[in-house]
Amino acid sequence: MVLAMLSPLPRLSALLASVQQAARRGRVRAAVLICLGLLGGAAGSPAAEHTVAEKEYQALKVFSEAGPPPGTARQSQDESDWMLAKGRELHERGLRFWTDHPNEPLRWEVWTLLTATPLWERTITENGATRVVRDRERMEAWWRLQQARFEELLEAPDASPRARIATFSFLITSHGGRWKSRVKTPEGQAALGRMLAWFERWERDHPQSLNLINGARTIAEMLDVADPAHAQRFLLGLIRRYPADTRRDRDLRAMAEGRLKLLLGQAQPVWLRLAALDGRFADTQDYAGKLVLVAIFPLTWKAQVDFLHGLHTAYHKLGFEIIHVTGGDPARTGDAPLSALDTALAVDEQKLPWRVAWDRQGTIGEVSRSFGKNVYPAWLLIARDGRFVAETSSQPALLRAIERELALKPE
Numbered sequence: 001m002v003l004a005m006l007s008p009l010p011r012l013s014a015l016l017a018s019v020q021q022a023a024r025r026g027r028v029r030a031a032v033l034i035c036l037g038l039l040g041g042a043a044g045s046p047a048a049e050h051t052v053a054e055k056e057y058q059a060l061k062v063f064s065e066a067g068p069p070p071g072t073a074r075q076s077q078d079e080s081d082w083m084l085a086k087g088r089e090l091h092e093r094g095l096r097f098w099t100d101h102p103n104e105p106l107r108w109e110v111w112t113l114l115t116a117t118p119l120w121e122r123t124i125t126e127n128g129a130t131r132v133v134r135d136r137e138r139m140e141a142w143w144r145l146q147q148a149r150f151e152e153l154l155e156a157p158d159a160s161p162r163a164r165i166a167t168f169s170f171l172i173t174s175h176g177g178r179w180k181s182r183v184k185t186p187e188g189q190a191a192l193g194r195m196l197a198w199f200e201r202w203e204r205d206h207p208q209s210l211n212l213i214n215g216a217r218t219i220a221e222m223l224d225v226a227d228p229a230h231a232q233r234f235l236l237g238l239i240r241r242y243p244a245d246t247r248r249d250r251d252l253r254a255m256a257e258g259r260l261k262l263l264l265g266q267a268q269p270v271w272l273r274l275a276a277l278d279g280r281f282a283d284t285q286d287y288a289g290k291l292v293l294v295a296i297f298p299l300t301w302k303a304q305v306d307f308l309h310g311l312h313t314a315y316h317k318l319g320f321e322i323i324h325v326t327g328g329d330p331a332r333t334g335d336a337p338l339s340a341l342d343t344a345l346a347v348d349e350q351k352l353p354w355r356v357a358w359d360r361q362g363t364i365g366e367v368s369r370s371f372g373k374n375v376y377p378a379w380l381l382i383a384r385d386g387r388f389v390a391e392t393s394s395q396p397a398l399l400r401a402i403e404r405e406l407a408l409k410p411e
Contacts, residue, residue: 053104056097064090064113070334075301079333084119091118105158111149112166115174117142147171154201165209168202171195176218181397183226192222203241210248213255217372220259228263235260258372262380262388269386274325274357274367277344282323282355289384290319291405293398297377298329298363299343299356304377307395311402312353318406319384322354327362337362381405 068082094114098107120135120142150167153159159167172195179191199215206212216238223231235256242249261270272294276282284292293311297304308322328337338346340358347356359365363376371380371391379398381390383405390401 049101050104050106053097053101053106056101057106057110060090060093060097060110060113063093068333070332072333074298074329074331074333075303087116088118088120090114090116105160108153108156108159108163111153112163112170114146115170117146147174161206165202165206165211168198168206168209169211169214171198172202172215173218176222180222180225183222189226192219192226195219195222208248212248213252214374216252217255217259217374220256220372224259224263228266231263232260235263254369255372255374258370262371262391265388270382270388271386272323272382274323277340277347277356277358282357284323284382284386287321288386290321291315291384291402292321292323292382293402294323294325294380294382295377296325296363296368296373296380299324299326299346300329300331300338301377305350305352308354315402315406316353320402320406323357324352324354325357325359325363325367327359327365329363 063086066086068079072079072082091114094110097110101107117139120138121132122135122138123130123132150171153163153167175191175195179188182188183192195215196219199212199219202209202212202215220231220235223234238256239253242252270284272282272284274282295304295308299305308324311320312322326343328339328343330337340360343356343358357367359367364374368374368376368378371378373391375393377393379390379392380388381398381401383389389405390398392398392401
């Protein structure tokens with residue numbers, strides 16, 4: 001009888017320590033749940049601990065999917081500040097989950113929510129002046145930890161298929177963003193090799209995954225820079241391997257065909273004829289012998305419109321033209337999409353000096369997807385001879401390409 005009374009004591013001590021730890025962290029709800037479990041005799045059991053972890057994970061998932069409050073201006077400083085604060089809180093809560101539930105399988109699901117590197121800041125003083133800058137060292141350290149843990153996830157026996165699929169997608173897209181501009185370096189080639197291996201394994205282990213298209217698009221963009229012939233083989237392989245009449249296969253084929261169009265357009269002249277808001281067509285043949293930028297982003301994105309104004313002012317007299325493609329994306333979160341008439345009136349009001357084409361399927365719509373693009377802004381630059389010479393989402397990269405094509409700067 002004495003032995004029976006003493007045997008639960010180590011376990012009870014551990015549970016009390018959990019309560020104290022939760023309380024010290026201000027996690028009153030977790031402490032209460034543990035106390036209730038103690039009173040019911042079930043606290044510390046795998047089922048009770050999993051229940052707590054499941055509730056915390058679901059709350060984290062809902063928080064990760066939340067958007068800015070209704071009425072927040074899109075692409076504004078308010079939206080940026082909100083997203084920055086959300087990213088930091090999500091990061092802190094996710095790491096706390098790992099500390100509180102180190103053996104819980106859901107920890108891998110939580111890790112897939114922590115894909116964005118928090119934009120940490122630090123204060124520095126130079127020449128007597130104090131300013132706030134990005135903490136690059138801390139961000140780089142986090143990126144290395146993040147990558148290592150995602151690779152650990154792929155080998156973890158308790159990681160779910162959903163977590164593995166999210167990990168393949170993240171590893172490929174994050175490496176693409178980091179290495180695309182340096183893919184021809186030895187380090188970039190090594191990163192490309194890892195990306196191809198991840199994609200091959202992704203196809204083999206999860207052949208029905210709906211978001212294979214994200215990894216395929218990123219790899220195609222990398223190969224386009226590194227080895228156009230390899231890019232062509234990769235894209236043709238996708239078209240052959242995904243022939244089914246399902247949405248996943250149709251989207252993959254459409255993306256591959258769009259990327260091939262961009263790839264082949266680097267060697268042969270292309271012709272674009274887009275429906276414009278003034279009832280006519282924005283036709284690249286009307287600009288023969290000129291450098292043409294096809295700019296894809298919502299008309300409501302003021303900063304990008306201002307950027308186009310700057311380009312037009314600087315380069316129009318040198319033979320530079322713009323065709324802007326937009327959909328009906330609203331200016332504020334929660335607002336209804338704009339109609340073609342609303343957008344046409346906004347174009348007239350702003351007195352834009354370039355042609356504006358309308359995509360009824362949205363900014364990421366028929367035009368964007370016809371070139372294998374799924375993000376904006378997207379810049380497609382067509383040279384004087386009609387060939388594609390640049391496709392990017394980077395303003396600095398676009399500026400370099402424009403000045404190169406206008407012979408304002410040497411190669």
